[in-house]
Amino acid sequence: xxxxxxRRNLSIPELQELSKDCRKHIVKxxxxxxxxHPGGSLSAIDIIAALYGTRLRFKTSDPDWxxxxxxxxSKGHASPAVYSILHEMGFxxxxxxxxxxxxxxxxxxxxxxxxxDGVDFSAGSLGMGLSFGLxxxxxARMDSSSRETWVMVGDGEIQEGQIWEALMAADFxxxxxxxxxxxxxxxxxxxxxxxxxxxxxxxxxxxxxxWSVREINGHDMEEIVEALEWASNENSGPSAIVAHTVKGKxxxxxxxxxxxxxxxxxxxxxxxxxxxxx
Amino acid sequence: MSAPxxxxxxxxxxxxxxxxxxxxxxxxxxxxxxxxxxxxxLFRAEHPERTVSLGIAEQNMMLVAAGMASSGKVPFASTFAxxxxxxxxxxxxxxxxxxxxxxxxxxxxxxxxGTDGSSAQSIEDLAIYRTIPGLTVITPCDDLSAEELTVxxxxxxxxxxxxxxxxxxxxxxxxxxxKSLEIGKGSLLRExxxxxxxxxxxxxxxxxxxxxxxEGEGISARVIDMHTIKPLDSGILDDARVNCRGIVTAExxxxxxxxxxxxxxxxxxKGGFPLRMVGVNDRFGESGASSELMRHMGLTRNxxxxxxxxxxxxx
Ligand SMILES: Cc1ncc(C[n+]2csc(CCOP(=O)(O)OP(=O)(O)O)c2C)c(N)n1
Numbered sequence: 001x002x003x004x005x006x007r008r009n010l011s012i013p014e015l016q017e018l019s020k021d022c023r024k025h026i027v028k029x030x031x032x033x034x035x036x037h038p039g040g041s042l043s044a045i046d047i048i049a050a051l052y053g054t055r056l057r058f059k060t061s062d063p064d065w066x067x068x069x070x071x072x073x074s075k076g077h078a079s080p081a082v083y084s085i086l087h088e089m090g091f092x093x094x095x096x097x098x099x100x101x102x103x104x105x106x107x108x109x110x111x112x113x114x115x116x117d118g119v120d121f122s123a124g125s126l127g128m129g130l131s132f133g134l135x136x137x138x139x140a141r142m143d144s145s146s147r148e149t150w151v152m153v154g155d156g157e158i159q160e161g162q163i164w165e166a167l168m169a170a171d172f173x174x175x176x177x178x179x180x181x182x183x184x185x186x187x188x189x190x191x192x193x194x195x196x197x198x199x200x201x202x203x204x205x206x207x208x209x210x211w212s213v214r215e216i217n218g219h220d221m222e223e224i225v226e227a228l229e230w231a232s233n234e235n236s237g238p239s240a241i242v243a244h245t246v247k248g249k250x251x252x253x254x255x256x257x258x259x260x261x262x263x264x265x266x267x268x269x270x271x272x273x274x275x276x277x278x
Numbered sequence: 279m280s281a282p283x284x285x286x287x288x289x290x291x292x293x294x295x296x297x298x299x300x301x302x303x304x305x306x307x308x309x310x311x312x313x314x315x316x317x318x319x320l321f322r323a324e325h326p327e328r329t330v331s332l333g334i335a336e337q338n339m340m341l342v343a344a345g346m347a348s349s350g351k352v353p354f355a356s357t358f359a360x361x362x363x364x365x366x367x368x369x370x371x372x373x374x375x376x377x378x379x380x381x382x383x384x385x386x387x388x389x390x391x392g393t394d395g396s397s398a399q400s401i402e403d404l405a406i407y408r409t410i411p412g413l414t415v416i417t418p419c420d421d422l423s424a425e426e427l428t429v430x431x432x433x434x435x436x437x438x439x440x441x442x443x444x445x446x447x448x449x450x451x452x453x454x455x456x457k458s459l460e461i462g463k464g465s466l467l468r469e470x471x472x473x474x475x476x477x478x479x480x481x482x483x484x485x486x487x488x489x490x491x492x493e494g495e496g497i498s499a500r501v502i503d504m505h506t507i508k509p510l511d512s513g514i515l516d517d518a519r520v521n522c523r524g525i526v527t528a529e530x531x532x533x534x535x536x537x538x539x540x541x542x543x544x545x546x547x548k549g550g551f552p553l554r555m556v557g558v559n560d561r562f563g564e565s566g567a568s569s570e571l572m573r574h575m576g577l578t579r580n581x582x583x584x585x586x587x588x589x590x591x592x593x
Binding site for chain 2 (some may be wrong): 030066070072099112113114120124129131132133134135136137138140142143147161166168171172173
């Protein structure tokens with residue numbers, strides 16, 4: 001594989017720097033749009049930075065390169081996390097980020113493959129991405145391609161039955177090219193998951209569906225990188241990482257705070273957030 | 279046109295088409311435990327490595343198909359028409375919105391399905407799929423046209439929904455005439471200058487019988503096989519508006535939202551035109567033998583004739 005198609009192999013400090021920059025983009029983007037989902041973007045961004053910084057093989061110059069690894073962001077409301085990394089990887093420019101949610105913007109409210117180079121799935125309706133990823137992984141296997149498909153879902157999202165249909169099917173078809181990451185931030189839209197409908201021991205449940213599973217601290221960069229490498233090399237069937245995270249991670253007043261699931265920071269809040277992230 | 283011969287059911291045509299399409303390695307088939315019914319089993323028998331069984335899980339199937347389409351495959355996913363409806367939002371958000379060319383086939387469409395009863399009789403599929411931007415909606419009338427239209431989907435480029443029927447229907451085409459079919463173009467099966475009967479699916483043969491009987495009463499009726507509900511062939515309707523006195527639509531589907539509605543919407547934008555609809559009148563079906571049930575629900579040549587007469591007597 002030539003050009004920019006190889007893995008990026010960023011170091012731990014580089015990844016930490018990368019996710020910090022992404023966090024700043026996230027809060028700025030959402031503040032600027034006056035709407036968006038900071039909580040689930042900030043909980044996921046360390047993992048996403050590590051994924052793009054160490055695992056995914058793609059070409060910025062050729063976003064549709066058919067043998068690229070796929071990243072299916074199933075919890076599509078966390079789009080600012082995706083746009084921030086796509087910006088850092090050279091798919092989007094600063095101006096694109098500033099148009100987030102505006103009419104005609106390449107940065108649609110929820111990630112959309114039809115609108116944005118580098119986006120592999122059109123999300124927004126929760127519960128569909130793992131099935132889509134399964135389709136991508138099955139196609140890769142039929143093509144005898146080693147490309148990988150990584151899917152990220154939220155812990156509230158797995159209340160959708162379709163997720164469990166896909167878990168069952170991926171095991172039955174023994175699709176080892178499919179890798180799942182669960183952002184276990186314990187909060188969903190209205191409230192904490194254990195108030196809305198607790199999903200319990202997610203790792204055991206997914207394991208019971210036949211997957212290889214690991215649990216990690218989703219903000220410990222070394223643990224993340226190591227787990228991604230493990231999943232990447234897992235060839236006996238589909239593999240999953242249950243990442244224990246903090247919703248709103250990095251901005252004190254957003255952390256563990258259900259009210260920042262889908263609310264933009266105001267001017268003062270943005271200032272405070274950027275101070276904390278500097 | 280020569281006298282109709284008896285062929286298979288339109289679902290048999292779908293199965294034959296998949297076999298013809300299998301020559302293209304991009305073609306993959308997805309099943310939800312009804313492959314024997316939809317006839318995708320014919321493809322499975324020859325190409326198990328390109329057939330994906332997803333169990334009784336239609337929502338998952340639709341998105342797996344979308345993922346495969348995004349990776350260069352041409353997926354054909356089928357189940358009963360009614361069970362595709364469970365995954366309506368998946369079709370809308372996961373397939374059509376990103377513009378992925380997944381081809382869905384819903385078999386056992388309509389009241390014609392028969393004794394299984396109302397839970398299996400989809401009478402709203404055409405209506406709901408017609409509302410999705412960019413989704414082509416097809417309902418062939420016999421096995422040969424189902425085969426031809428399905429084969430044409432290979433390079434169609436956008437997503438489609440095809441409704442097929444469970445039971446055998448008379449053939450409206452032969453191996454030669456079927457080649458003139460084109461997705462999005464209505465097919466004129468019989469000339470006539472008083473009434474245009476615009477029919478789809480299993481009601482096309484009833485329309486042909488009705489036209490024959492109307493002829494005996496001195497009413498000349500043309501018959502259009504409107505196999506594609508969307509995009510709707512407005513040209514063939516314009517010709518009917520100019521040359522006929524009224525239109526009767528006929529479909530094995532609710533009169534709300536299907537072929538009749540599509541035609542009515544078009545005619546209204548043209549200032550209106552005499553129109554009567556034969557279809558399911560806002561009620562569920564029930565168990566019964568197919569032909570008996572079709573009579574019970576008013577899905578017959580007699581109903582088409584009655585509506586045609588009404589137009590002639592009122593305009
Ligand atoms: C099918 C569906 N139902 C409801 C919503 C509205 N919604 C958007 S985000 C959200 C909560 C998601 O929670 P979770 O999956 O835990 O995501 P995270 O906490 O990581 O943001 C809901 C209910 C949706 N987008 N899709």
